[in-house]
Amino acid sequence: MKLLASLTSPYARKIRIILAEKALPFELVIDSPWEANTRIPSLNPLGKVPVLLTAEGEAFFDSPVIAGYLETLGAAPALLPAGALETVRVRQTEALADGVADAAVAALLESRRPDGERSEREIAHQFDKVERGLAELERRLGHRPWFNGDAMQLGDIAVAVTLGYLDLRFPDFDWRSRHPGLQPLAERLFARASFAATQAPAG
Ligand SMILES: N[C@@H](CCC(=O)N[C@@H](CS)C(=O)NCC(=O)O)C(=O)O
Known part of the structure; x- marks a missing residue:
């Protein structure tokens, strides 16, 4: 699993914190949509970080969607309730x-x-x-x-x-x-x- 993120984005930080809390292994790929050689628009047409690339190669954005995906992996602690x-x-x-x-x-x-x-x-x-x-x-x-x-x-x-x-x-x-x-x-x-x-x- 790879997370494409800039180090100052609050939305990307939210996802990095979730990954850390759940101790989920991932590779942090630093990318900024403001840089000329950014890969972000090829993965997220909205041209924004964060983008999560799953092990199967699926790209998820934006951060609420990524947070929802991470919850499906079932790692503790649960950050969304059951109901x-x-x-x-x-x-x-x-x-x-x-x-x-x-x-x-x-x-x-x-x-x-x-x-x-x-x-x-x-x-x-x-x-x-x-x-x-x-x-x-x-x-x-x-x-x-x-x-x-x-x-x-x-x-x-x-x-x-x-x-x-x-x-x-x-x-x-x-x-x-x-x-x-x-x-x-x-x-x-x-x-x-x-x-x-x-x-x-x-x-
Ligand atoms: N709703 C999005 C917001 C993402 C967002 O606005 N990211 C900013 C960085 S903090 C960005 O990539 N901006 C580039 C742009 O708007 O072109 C999310 O939650 O992921």
């Missing part, structure tokens, strides 16, 4: 966390546009999504240790990965003081070996 409705609820947490990451990525790309092309209005529009998304995640978590069920699941991983991405790209945003209710869960997950081993390189 269909409970699974939808975990997927909702994941979708909200991924959506916050989508908005943060869009804000970053906009902020990197040259002077005269950059829209501060667009950046603010994306940060409204980040802010609303984090507020809703904080509300949903309340004082519980996990978003869904009584053990770490896919939703918890997705949320912590998104918060880690905000630390990487927007350290001044300071989600900890804006949404302190998310901090205990995030710090617990950041301390896990799977998170430590997949931290993005600085820069």
